[in-house]
Amino acid sequence: MTVPPKVRLAGRRLLQAVPALLGIIIITFLLTRALPGDPAVYFAGPAADAASIAEIRHRLGLDRSLPEQFLTYVGDLATGNLGTSISTGQPVLQEIITRLPASLELTLAALLIAVGVAVPLGVLAATRPDGWVDHACRFVVTAGVSLPTFFTGLALVYVFYYLAGWAPAPMGRLDIISLPPEHVTGFYLIDALLAGDVAVARSVLAHLALPALTLALFTLAPIARMTRAAMLQALGSEFIRTARAAGLSRRRILIVYALRNALLPVVTTLGMVFSFALGANVLVEKVFAWPGIGSYAVEALVVSDYAAVQGFVLTMALLFVLLNLVIDLTYTLIDPRLGLEE
Structure with missing residues (x-):
């Protein structure tokens, strides 16, 4: 069975995007952890004591080591779970879709x-x-x-x-x-x-x-x-x-x-x-x-909302990958010879 050139082109572009997406996931995870501020302190409120802040930090998983947090994050991504926004209390995926x-x-x-x-x-x-x-x-x-x-x-x-x-x-x-x-x-x-x-x-x-x-x-x-x-x-x-x-x-x-x-x-x-x-x-x-989604990302950055920021960056990365794929396919419509190149 012969695969159409445009299908092969789309498959190659998607495979080439996988390493870029993996790099974006890793870099975004590390950069969000480097943001100033403590999400647990924001979520607990100005009147919270140290014990309450520690309890919230444990509930959010922020008391674990970075490798453990990253593995948990990747596992959630594999199931389509982008986490819950601490600033809105809603699932990040639902906020992005909305x-x-x-x-x-x-x-x-x-x-x-x-x-x-x-x-x-x-x-x-x-x-x-x-x-x-x-x-x-x-x-x-x-x-x-x-x-x-x-x-x-x-x-x-x-x-x-x-x-x-x-x-x-x-x-x-x-x-x-x-x-x-x-x-x-x-x-x-x-x-x-x-x-x-x-x-x-x-x-x-x-x-x-x-x-x-x-x-x-x-x-x-x-x-x-x-x-x-x-x-x-x-x-x-x-x-x-x-x-x-x-x-x-x-x-x-x-x-x-x-x-x-x-x-x-x-x-x-x-x-x-x-x-x-x-x-x-x-x-x-x-x-x-x-x-x-832009205003949502700014609000998330202000309060160091890790899940929301990571969800925003990942969404933008996926959009850019799809956009590049559309551009490549558009090239073949303008100049059909490009679709025949391997």
Whole structure:
């Protein structure tokens, strides 16, 4: 039985990710134990005596040696148990499942906005070097790289919520008078549309607009810059000159030949930007009180919540592995020859 090339590629990428995941588990475990503060002291409260703190430390397993704690942690991971968060009292896995869709919805919305603006802007800038579009592209790239996300978010809130009154209060994913849609995907916008609830969908869009725009301004800069550079290189290639000499239309040359050949570095950049956006989510979620996984990780770090921090890092590592797999498979769609390489 012949295994399809894409299946072999996916299998190789997953096997290559196993050592990386093992290293992440070990490093995360050691780094969380090096964090300042004692979770047992936080959990016991300011009025607890030494005996109560020692009892809680024993209950949490923190009085054992590091090798024993690590073996217990790996054993729990093997059964799908990420532990219990001491800051919320809930299982970490349940918290991640509940909060992760909010972060992914925000990140994907921002990437859609960024790609929708950056790719056409980069293409136009490459076709008109040193023109006003090219200068506008450079300005957007410079602004996107220079402005911190928390500053951009606060500025947008000040202008569109405080001054203009167009945007809702930056307090989560929905108005306080609206009920969340029935859970299907965890993405409020998709769930509201599936339920046919137009009012909730409008509320979700209104609350999603400013945080998604904040994150999009941060992510579109590298996408626009890479699109412009890749298109300039493609348009100066020999095959483009041959296509022009053959009498092909400008539109066909630009879209079918130049843009398709420029997509590989753009897709690579898009994967990197997605990773950066998940990290930048932390600040955006704090500014807009967005109940995502980033704000959950920050709160866990403050109180040295080992289980929550480890669960967050492991989740992000798995997302990056899946993202790299998707990028590799996307390469084979853009250039089928890559799927045949062993």
